Every structure is written in structure tokens, then in C-alpha cells.
Amino acid sequence: MTLADRWLLPEGVDEALPEQAAKIEHLRRTLLNLHESWGYHLVIPPLLEYLDSLLTGAGSDLEIETFKVIDQLSGRLLGIRADFTSQVARIDAHCLKDDGVQRLSYCGSVLRTMPAGLDGTRSPIQLGAEIYGHGGVESDVEVLSLMLQTLSTAGLSNLVLDLGHVDIVSGVLAACNLNADQESKLIELYKAKDLPELDRYAEELGCLTDIQKQWLVGLPRLCGGKEVLKHATDLLGDVNESIRDAIVLLQKVSDSICQRFPKVGLHFDLSDLVSYSYHTGVIFAAYVPGHGNAIARGGRYNNIGQVFGRSRPATGFSTDVKALVALTDIVVNKPKTVLSPICSSDELWQKANSLRAEGYRVVEVLDDICAGDADFKLEFVDEAWQLMPVHN
Numbered sequence: 001m002t003l004a005d006r007w008l009l010p011e012g013v014d015e016a017l018p019e020q021a022a023k024i025e026h027l028r029r030t031l032l033n034l035h036e037s038w039g040y041h042l043v044i045p046p047l048l049e050y051l052d053s054l055l056t057g058a059g060s061d062l063e064i065e066t067f068k069v070i071d072q073l074s075g076r077l078l079g080i081r082a083d084f085t086s087q088v089a090r091i092d093a094h095c096l097k098d099d100g101v102q103r104l105s106y107c108g109s110v111l112r113t114m115p116a117g118l119d120g121t122r123s124p125i126q127l128g129a130e131i132y133g134h135g136g137v138e139s140d141v142e143v144l145s146l147m148l149q150t151l152s153t154a155g156l157s158n159l160v161l162d163l164g165h166v167d168i169v170s171g172v173l174a175a176c177n178l179n180a181d182q183e184s185k186l187i188e189l190y191k192a193k194d195l196p197e198l199d200r201y202a203e204e205l206g207c208l209t210d211i212q213k214q215w216l217v218g219l220p221r222l223c224g225g226k227e228v229l230k231h232a233t234d235l236l237g238d239v240n241e242s243i244r245d246a247i248v249l250l251q252k253v254s255d256s257i258c259q260r261f262p263k264v265g266l267h268f269d270l271s272d273l274v275s276y277s278y279h280t281g282v283i284f285a286a287y288v289p290g291h292g293n294a295i296a297r298g299g300r301y302n303n304i305g306q307v308f309g310r311s312r313p314a315t316g317f318s319t320d321v322k323a324l325v326a327l328t329d330i331v332v333n334k335p336k337t338v339l340s341p342i343c344s345s346d347e348l349w350q351k352a353n354s355l356r357a358e359g360y361r362v363v364e365v366l367d368d369i370c371a372g373d374a375d376f377k378l379e380f381v382d383e384a385w386q387l388m389p390v391h392n
Helices: 003-007 018-037 060-065 085-096 137-153 166-175 180-192 195-204 210-221 227-236 241-260 304-308 321-327 346-357
Strands: 048-050 067-070 077-080 102-109 125-132 160-165 265-269 282-287 296-300 314-320 337-340 361-364 376-381 384-389
Touching: 018 102, 018 125, 018 137, 018 321, 085 102, 085 125, 085 304, 085 314, 125 137, 125 321, 137 241, 137 282, 137 296, 137 314, 160 166, 160 241, 166 180, 166 210, 166 227, 166 241, 180 195, 180 210, 195 210, 210 227, 227 241, 241 265, 241 282, 314 321, 337 346, 346 361, 346 376, 346 384
Parallel strands: 160 265, 337 361, 337 376
Antiparallel strands: 048 077, 067 077, 102 125, 125 314, 160 282, 282 296, 296 314, 376 384
16 A cells, blocks of 8 residues: 555545534534424434344335444444434334324434435435424425425525425326336336336337326426426326325425425426335425535335334435535634643633633644734733733
């Protein structure tokens, strides 16, 4: 290994130097305080768990993103978390055991095998909030509102909210009576938004009626503003009840969000399948102009706690604090800096700690620190240690 190699970090893994670290920490505290003001309790899950517990109910997509290591104590396979959701679901189901509505928030590092996000990072600082124990539209609206308020508090504007519902895609596929391979192919085409190939593939499926072909090829074209919901009702309203209910729910959610956040742009994508496979209802993502990747996303996942022995309705969202810092001009108010001689006396030691308690940043002079970095200095004047301004 060369000297240069020793400085290298793995691709997609980064570090924060003092200025950026201060911004990240400032925003983290600000957003967690915001969540607390909404009634969300902070939880801190472990960085790694037994793999079978970490991936329980999460699906194969999250399994691929998870780093695995061998536990030298037990010999069992461990996973480094790539997402918080299954961990928080375990906490709600196994540790808290409260039958009422539970609001939980979290913030911490996650690690992923493949890069994602605005900057291609594999080590985001994920922040999120989740509601357990309520399955109605009210909790969907609350989580969406908190997500938008979180992004606004971070300093983002011109937000665009993308809404969808898992039951629309699953309802159409179920109504077409396709086999597993055919469904997988269609899901792949929906994710890729490859409309020409979708049209060709639908024509090849000889088992479909003409109306079923219209459902399949029309679904990814249900993309746009609020008029999409009317088009969806016209095209898919007779497919099954779950699709009708999903469209009605999206209408209620969008009406509430438009009332609360009139400046947020609203967009519908009824074939969206980007989210993790554990989602079961409304799914959503937030975007800002000029960036193709979502800056926050979430949705409902009512079944994830079942594997922990306690199935409860749940909904939540997450975002990356480092990505938010990169998108905004966060100003961190630095405390006034005081230069102090080395605290060789009890009086000086007490004075330095007193100033720190008042919010000053007191630095003991160990070398020739540039006075331009300081606002005050401690000098022994009139038999006492006193603050004296530094004249630059």
C-alpha cells in the first residue's frame, strides 16, 4: 500500500471537516427539536444487529444494500443497518408494547453497499419520523406535513411533492391474473418508465383482454397534476375496490396538503415503485428543482411489525441530513472565542469554566494562536481575571 492509498476512503464514504460538521450537527439538533415539538420521541437503535432481525419484513431490495459481517462472539451473521425502519418497528413491537399511538423519531448514520442520493453517498446520516398504531388518513397527512416542515426548516423552498399508492399497481397486476415472471417483468418496466417496451410487452401477453392491456399500458401514463386522479378513476375505477379506495385516499391527502402548504407543488405518479417493498399504502417523495433524486421519501407500511409478533399500522418518512446541508446555505452562529492562559491557578480555572457556562468558547493558549481567531482574551487586571477585547 502506497502512502497515497492510506489517505483514501472507500468510494461513496466521506468524512465531515469542522465547518461542515458544525452545519450537520446544527441541523440535526434543529430538526430533532422540531420533531420533539410535534410529540415525537427520540430512539437510538444499534448500528448493527443480527441479520435475520435487521432484514425481517424488509424485502430483498434492502437485503442487497446491507453490509454483512461475522460476529466473532456468536458466529452469527450481523448486518450494518442500511435503513432505520425495521429497527424502529422492532422497538415499537417488542420494547415499547404500547397499544396507543406511538410517535418516534431517529437520526444516525446508515451504511449501504451501493451509492444513492444526491451525492452518490453510501454513508448518509438518516433522519426520520414514524407513527405507529394509527391507520387512518390523518396520520398520513401528519407525517407528510412533518416531512414538508422538516425540509422547510432546513431552508429548502420550491418543494415538489410526489404522491402515489402501492395498491394501485398491485391491484392492476392482480386483476390481470399474471404469473410471477410476467409481474416481475412489468414491475421492472414500470420502475424504468420504459413506455415503448411496456407497450410492446403488453401486446405479447396473449392472456390479456383488450381492457387489461389498457390498464397495464395506461397506468404509468397516470402521471402529472391533480387531474391525474380523475383520469385514474376513468381508467381504473372499475378494476377493483382497493384501487377506488386508493384514489379516494390520495384525493383526501392531497386536499389537506394543498390547504396546509399552498406553495408546495403537487405531482402524482400512480405507477411509482421506487420505494422499498415493505410499503403498503400511500407513498410519497419530495423533490427540489434541479435535482433528479428525492430529498426525502416515505409512506405507509402496515405489515412490517407482524414478523415481530405485533402487527400495527405505521407510516413515516426519512431524509439525509448531509444532503440537506449540501442543498442549503446554513449559517451556524459561532460563540465568542476567548483566549486564556493555561489554567495554572484555581481562580483562572473557575473563571474559564464560568465563561464556558455562559456560552463563550474558551481556548487555552498552547502555542502561538493567531489573535485574529479570538474576540477576547483573559488578562489578570486589578487582582482579578477579566475579559479584554482583542484588537485586530
